[in-house]
Amino acid sequence: MNKILISACLAGFNVRYNGSSKTLRHEVLEQWRKEGRLVFCCPELAAGFSTPRPPAEITVGASGSAIVCDGARVIENTGRDVTEDYLLGAHLTLQMAQRHQCRVALLTDGSPSCGSQTIYSGAFNGQARNGDGVTAQLLRAHGIAVFSHRQLGQLITYLRAARE
Numbered sequence: 001m002n003k004i005l006i007s008a009c010l011a012g013f014n015v016r017y018n019g020s021s022k023t024l025r026h027e028v029l030e031q032w033r034k035e036g037r038l039v040f041c042c043p044e045l046a047a048g049f050s051t052p053r054p055p056a057e058i059t060v061g062a063s064g065s066a067i068v069c070d071g072a073r074v075i076e077n078t079g080r081d082v083t084e085d086y087l088l089g090a091h092l093t094l095q096m097a098q099r100h101q102c103r104v105a106l107l108t109d110g111s112p113s114c115g116s117q118t119i120y121s122g123a124f125n126g127q128a129r130n131g132d133g134v135t136a137q138l139l140r141a142h143g144i145a146v147f148s149h150r151q152l153g154q155l156i157t158y159l160r161a162a163r164e
Contacts, residue, residue, distance in 0.1 A: 043089030060122035
């Protein structure tokens with residue numbers, strides 16, 4: 001039975017930077033939870049961040065792959081550089097996914113960790129842009145298929161096709 005790595009905030013845990021959740025409700029998620037298929041993760045908490053915490057964004061024009069490969073940074077709105085902490089959270093999340101043999105992940109879009117389609121601009125202006133977060137990029141680089149919370153239907157289709 002395939003296990004699915006899922007952002008803890010999507011599962012209803014109040015772990016987002018502002019102390020909230022982003023609960024995603026769907027009968028398939030509830031079924032997977034009952035079957036013990038969901039592996040909950042929050043890369044920021046794994047790295048030792050508190051809840052709540054200052055918002056952080058990847059520097060303007062960069063994305064998760066640039067942090068891993070090209071030296072881009074993750075900066076809190078306070079100006080504090082938290083790049084190393086985000087990298088630690090990404091690596092700890094990858095280890096968890098590998099330990100549970102997760103081949104797929106369902107992550108929260110927009111996050112500097114979990115964003116898989118979009119992240120915020122880096123200017124703390126509330127504007128989103130195309131890009132991926134540090135964790136999403138690292139998971140993909142290690143062969144884990146990553147889906148945004150907006151792509152639950154595609155994830156369901158992907159898993160059904162993988163069984164056939």
